[in-house]
Amino acid sequence: MSSGENGDREQEYVTRLYARLDALRGETRNRLDQVLASTGLGHQGLAERDVTAAELAGRVARLDSVENGLCFGRLDMCDGERRYIGRIGILDDTVDYEPLLIDWRAPAARPFYVATAVSTENARRRRHIRTEGRKVTGVRDEEFDRGAAELTGDPALFDALNAARTGRMADIVATIQAEQDEIIRAHHAGVLVVQGGPGTGKTAVALHRAAYLLYTRRERLARSVVLVVGPNATFLRYIGDVLPSLGETGVLLATVGELFPGVRADLVEPPETAELKGRLAMAEVIAAAVLDRQRVPDEGGCLAIEHDGETVSLDRETCLRVRAKAREADLPHNEAHPHFRRLLIDELARASAARYGTDPLSGGSLLTEADLEIIAAELRANPEVAAAAEAMWPLLTPRRLLAELYASPRRLAAAAPDLTPAERAALFRGAHRGWSPADVPLLDEAAELLGVDDRADRAAAAAEHEGRLVLAQEALDVAHGSRSTDFDDGEESELLTARDLLDAEALAERYQEADHRSPAERAAADRTWAFGHVVVDEAQELSPMAWRLLMRRCPARSMTIVGDIAQTGELGGAPSWDRMLGPHVGNRFRLAELTVNYRLPAEIAELAAAVLRRIDASRTAPRAVRAAGVAPWRQPVPADELALAAARLAARERAGAGAGRIAVIAPAGRLAALGAAVGAAAPDRVDVLDPRAAKGLEYDTVIVVDPDGIVAESPRGLNDLYVALTRPTQRLAVLHDAARRPAPPLDAL
Numbered sequence: 001m002s003s004g005e006n007g008d009r010e011q012e013y014v015t016r017l018y019a020r021l022d023a024l025r026g027e028t029r030n031r032l033d034q035v036l037a038s039t040g041l042g043h044q045g046l047a048e049r050d051v052t053a054a055e056l057a058g059r060v061a062r063l064d065s066v067e068n069g070l071c072f073g074r075l076d077m078c079d080g081e082r083r084y085i086g087r088i089g090i091l092d093d094t095v096d097y098e099p100l101l102i103d104w105r106a107p108a109a110r111p112f113y114v115a116t117a118v119s120t121e122n123a124r125r126r127r128h129i130r131t132e133g134r135k136v137t138g139v140r141d142e143e144f145d146r147g148a149a150e151l152t153g154d155p156a157l158f159d160a161l162n163a164a165r166t167g168r169m170a171d172i173v174a175t176i177q178a179e180q181d182e183i184i185r186a187h188h189a190g191v192l193v194v195q196g197g198p199g200t201g202k203t204a205v206a207l208h209r210a211a212y213l214l215y216t217r218r219e220r221l222a223r224s225v226v227l228v229v230g231p232n233a234t235f236l237r238y239i240g241d242v243l244p245s246l247g248e249t250g251v252l253l254a255t256v257g258e259l260f261p262g263v264r265a266d267l268v269e270p271p272e273t274a275e276l277k278g279r280l281a282m283a284e285v286i287a288a289a290v291l292d293r294q295r296v297p298d299e300g301g302c303l304a305i306e307h308d309g310e311t312v313s314l315d316r317e318t319c320l321r322v323r324a325k326a327r328e329a330d331l332p333h334n335e336a337h338p339h340f341r342r343l344l345i346d347e348l349a350r351a352s353a354a355r356y357g358t359d360p361l362s363g364g365s366l367l368t369e370a371d372l373e374i375i376a377a378e379l380r381a382n383p384e385v386a387a388a389a390e391a392m393w394p395l396l397t398p399r400r401l402l403a404e405l406y407a408s409p410r411r412l413a414a415a416a417p418d419l420t421p422a423e424r425a426a427l428f429r430g431a432h433r434g435w436s437p438a439d440v441p442l443l444d445e446a447a448e449l450l451g452v453d454d455r456a457d458r459a460a461a462a463a464e465h466e467g468r469l470v471l472a473q474e475a476l477d478v479a480h481g482s483r484s485t486d487f488d489d490g491e492e493s494e495l496l497t498a499r500d501l502l503d504a505e506a507l508a509e510r511y512q513e514a515d516h517r518s519p520a521e522r523a524a525a526d527r528t529w530a531f532g533h534v535v536v537d538e539a540q541e542l543s544p545m546a547w548r549l550l551m552r553r554c555p556a557r558s559m560t561i562v563g564d565i566a567q568t569g570e571l572g573g574a575p576s577w578d579r580m581l582g583p584h585v586g587n588r589f590r591l592a593e594l595t596v597n598y599r600l601p602a603e604i605a606e607l608a609a610a611v612l613r614r615i616d617a618s619r620t621a622p623r624a625v626r627a628a629g630v631a632p633w634r635q636p637v638p639a640d641e642l643a644l645a646a647a648r649l650a651a652r653e654r655a656g657a658g659a660g661r662i663a664v665i666a667p668a669g670r671l672a673a674l675g676a677a678v679g680a681a682a683p684d685r686v687d688v689l690d691p692r693a694a695k696g697l698e699y700d701t702v703i704v705v706d707p708d709g710i711v712a713e714s715p716r717g718l719n720d721l722y723v724a725l726t727r728p729t730q731r732l733a734v735l736h737d738a739a740r741r742p743a744p745p746l747d748a749l
């Protein structure tokens with residue numbers, strides 16, 4: 001990129017933009033201070049103040065977040081118009097509010113991403129402006145009338161692709177490519193699936209699409225929140241800077257395991273158990289487990305209650321009838337409990353009436369409806385009746401249901417008759433040891449079927465309100481008691497006191513703390529939150545049960561789903577998009593494809609493509625846009641020296657990689673030894689991980705240790721190897737046991 005005269009001129013413009021940005025920040029902060037300081041508002045006024053304050057605080061955060069790379073491009077249109085393109089839109093307050101800077105998401109910015117010499121979109125020139133801090137460091141032009149640079153000749157893109165990795169994903173707003181732009185701005189309102197090989201920018205595109213949707217539908221999405229789902233916490237940390245750098249902070253990033261408020265899903269369990277729990281059949285198991293908790297006396301048994309010195313009993317058939325009637329209401333289990341209890345008491349009352357009040361002559365009842373009601377009222381107060389109702393139709397939390405299911409071979413057998421004994425044994429857990437990520441969709445399923453038992457919450461809320469009333473009354477009494485008594489006759493009645501204006505109820509409302517959490521925080525704490533849009537990354541890994549949970553979180557089915565079927569590593573993951581999404585949206589999803597590999601240099605991409613052919617000969621590998629000049633290499637090492645050799649190589653690569661980052665990717669079984677060796681030789685900027693943890697991440701150099709071990713370690717081992725080989729942006733080394741050549745195609749290195 002050159003700077004020179006153009007650079008000086010752009011520097012002037014950019015300086016002006018930053019001056020305007022500073023002024024906007026100052027104005028917005030002042031308004032926020034004023035709003036926060038406003039007093040004397042009624043209850044309604046306070047609520048409105050909080051909304052305005054949250055809106056202004058969001059605007060301040062947005063203005064602060066765009067400091068770096070505020071302006072990165074300019075479009076010169078054929079009619080002489082100039083458009084500066086940047087992270088946000090800024091208007092000129094001195095001249096008719098002309099746009100000084102156009103938000104990259106605005107329609108007017110689109111030609112910057114899609115114009116070519118063939119289709120110029122009325123643009124004459126595209127200018128890339130590079131800045132460091134507030135200083136313009138380079139300017140480069142593409143003149144469309146002279147033939148715009150091909151993709152392979154775009155230096156702004158190559159600078160970004162060749163830059164050393166920092167361990168945090170960066171936004172690509174200055175270099176979005178046309179096929180990516182089309183997906184980011186897609187009008188499709190429903191489910192959009194983005195399929196693409198590794199390094200095609202799926203994650204980048206999905207995050208920029210979230211930012212785009214927030215821009216175009218801010219009013220609605222800011223309130224209903226965008227949820228971004230990723231495979232693990234490391235990945236979410238890796239992508240965590242992208243949306244804030246685009247000025248979007250009100251987004252919730254979470255793994256599926258984090259989507260059941262109050263549950264920490266940190267239990268590690270065998271992949272086979274996770275796969276089993278992810279099967280669609282588990283929905284039926286949970287439903288059967290709920291029904292199994294609605295108990296009646298065993299064959300030949302009966303329900304017997306001591307009441308009023310007598311035993312009142314219901315036989316099994318009557319209990320079955322009561323249960324069937326309660327089920328007919330088709331309510332969630334907990335919500336049906338009061339109904340069941342009412343029906344049970346009615347039957348007990350009838351049985352009791354039959355004992356006390358049968359006419360010896362006619363056999364009919366001697367008791368009136370009113371008598372029956374009295375007996376029922378007595379039964380309602382009888383603790384034995386309450387205990388029987390609880391035993392037959394217990395109020396259950398999802399956690400209790402699942403923990404007691406896992407803990408009981410009898411319950412497992414009753415709820416999961418179609419599972420094999422070995423599968424049921426895999427679900428069995430003698431003692432409760434916490435929850436795994438695969439348990440979360442099951443807890444969610446249970447929550448749906450059980451319904452909310454919010455009696456405790458309601459009682460707590462009532463107690464709190466009561467407490468506020470007492471406080472308010474005391475406050476009013478103090479105000480009344482401390483009023484001036486120095487009145488002339490008749491004067492007192494002319495003066496209004498706090499008591500005249502307010503009653504305790506109204507004052508209590510004012511004491512009620514406003515909910516100061518952001519919409520994203522509130523969404524995170526609410527299992528029933530309906531997100532406005534859901535982005536799912538590495539979507540191929542999700543189990544059918546996880547999809548059920550996600551679909552519940554997004555009733556509007558406004559979703560961007562990105563992934564690569566060829567990278568599926570989880571046993572319960574997707575074999576195809578149709579199979580995965582069919583049960584939820586049929587064929588009502590749009591499939592878009594990304595075909596260019598921005599991560600891998602051509603030399604490594606070629607090797608990865610050979611592995612892909614072995615996974616599925618019908619799949620086409622994405623085309624690489626650049627060469628690194630370094631062919632991947634293979635190093636045979638005696639088996640017992642693999643860890644040491646990998647550590648030495650990592651240290652050497654680290655010394656040569658500048659500020660870059662290195663990964664050692666190996667079978668899970670080797671991680672402990674490798675971690676120790678690498679930790680001693682090259683403690684920082686080197687990660688040691690298995691392919692599953694490496695999913696979605698990227699490094700300047702990758703050292704794959706024991707590739708055959710990776711393949712052997714899981715039924716989807718070849719997919720895992722594919723993931724490992726597709727993580728580097730520059731260099732790839734393969735270390736293997738010297739006693740054997742690795743399996744093809746790595747043997748050809």
Ligand SMILES: Nc1ncnc2c1ncn2[C@@H]1O[C@H](COP(=O)(O)OP(=O)(O)OP(=O)(O)O)[C@@H](O)[C@H]1O
Nearest residue numbers: 160172175176177198199200201202203204598696
């Ligand atoms: N238009 C672009 N400009 C600059 N960099 C880009 C562009 N598109 C993608 N990249 C970079 O390419 C790399 C790969 O992108 P990303 O991680 O989004 O790919 P992916 O398809 O999600 O890969 P995987 O399937 O391996 O997770 C990232 O460093 C990303 O920033």
